[in-house]
Amino acid sequence: MPRRSLSKIQSGLDLSHYFLPMEVEFYDDRVDPEAAALAQPSDGADKVARVPYATLSGLSFEELSERLFDRVAPLEFEIGSGKGLFISTTASANRARNFLGVEIAYRYALLSASRLAKRGAYNGVMMAADAAKVLREVIPLNSLTAAHIYFPDPWWKKAHRKRRIVRPDVVEMIEARLIKGGRLNFWTDVKEYFDSGVEIIKTSTNLAGPFPVKERPAADSMDFRTHFERRTRLNEQPVYRSFFEKRF
Numbered sequence: 395m396p397r398r399s400l401s402k403i404q405s406g407l408d409l410s411h412y413f414l415p416m417e418v419e420f421y422d423d424r425v426d427p428e429a430a431a432l433a434q435p436s437d438g439a440d441k442v443a444r445v446p447y448a449t450l451s452g453l454s455f456e457e458l459s460e461r462l463f464d465r466v467a468p469l470e471f472e473i474g475s476g477k478g479l480f481i482s483t484t485a486s487a488n489r490a491r492n493f494l495g496v497e498i499a500y501r502y503a504l505l506s507a508s509r510l511a512k513r514g515a516y517n518g519v520m521m522a523a524d525a526a527k528v529l530r531e532v533i534p535l536n537s538l539t540a541a542h543i544y545f546p547d548p549w550w551k552k553a554h555r556k557r558r559i560v561r562p563d564v565v566e567m568i569e570a571r572l573i574k575g576g577r578l579n580f581w582t583d584v585k586e587y588f589d590s591g592v593e594i595i596k597t598s599t600n601l602a603g604p605f606p607v608k609e610r611p612a613a614d615s616m617d618f619r620t621h622f623e624r625r626t627r628l629n630e631q632p633v634y635r636s637f638f639e640k641r642f
C-alpha cells in the first residue's frame with residue numbers, strides 16, 4: 395500500500411497502556427517489506443512498552459486479558475488497523491468488550507493507539523506486529539468473540555499473493571481462535587480479493603457464511619467503519635462486505 399504522510403501524533407499523551415511495540419526480527423517473508431521497514435521503532439517510542447512480547451505467549455484467555463487490559467471481557471481482534479478509525483470508535487462505543495488491534499506499520503499502530511488514548515478507551519490496545527505471528531503465538535484457542543479484517547492490502551501481482559493476509563493458514567488460525575458464535579468480518583473494495591478471500595475461507599474452514607452486510611448511510615463525515623471504507627465510499631466505489639460465523 396502506498397504510504398501517505400500521517401497526521402501528527404498528539405504529543406503528551408500517555409500511550410503506555412494503549413501501545414505495545416514488538417521486536418522486528420521476527421517478520422517472515424510473507425510480510426510487506428515496506429511495512430516491515432516502517433515497523434522499526436522510532437522516536438524512542440519503544441520505551442513505552444508496558445508488556446514485553448515474550449511474556450504474552452502460552453497464556454490462557456483470562457491471563458492474556460488481565461495482562462493486556464487489566465480485566466477479563468469478551469475479546470475482539472483487528473488485523474491491520476491502519477489509522478485506527480474502527481478500533482478507536484468501536485472500543486469507545488463498546489466498553490464492555492476488549493479490543494486488540496494489530497498493525498504491522500509502527501507509526502500507524504502508534505497513531506491508532508493515540509486515538510484510543512485520546513478517547514480514554516482503556517479497553518483498546520494496539521500492538522505493532524505481524525498479525526499472523528500474533529495469532530499463532532499470542533491468541534489462545536477459543537478466545538475471540540470477533541475477528542476483523544477490513545481492506546487488507548490486495549497484493550495484485552501473482553508473485554506477491556503469498557503476502558495476502560486472507561490466506562489458508564491465517565483463516566484456519568482465526569477459526570480455531572474464535573469462540574462458538576464468534577464472527578469473522580471481511581470487507582474490501584477489491585472484488586477479486588473479496589471473491590478469492592471468501593473462497594479461501596469457505597474451503598479452509600468450517601465457518602458458516604458468507605453472510606452479507608448491508609451498507610448503511612453515514613450519519614456524519616467520519617461515520618464509516620474504517621478510513622479505507624470512508625475513502626472508497628467518498629469516491630463512490632463499491633465496498634464488498636461479508637461475515638462468517640463459527641457454529642461449532
Ligand SMILES: C[S@@+](CC[C@H](N)C(=O)[O-])C[C@H]1O[C@@H](n2cnc3c(N)ncnc32)[C@H](O)[C@@H]1O
Binds near residue numbers: 429499
Ligand atoms: C489497506 S490498509 C487498511 C487499513 C484499515 N483496515 C482501513 O480499512 O482503513 C491495510 C493495513 O494492513 C496493515 N498490514 C499489512 N500486513 C499486515 C500484517 N501482516 N499484520 C498486521 N497489519 C498488516 C498495513 O500496514 C495497512 O495499514
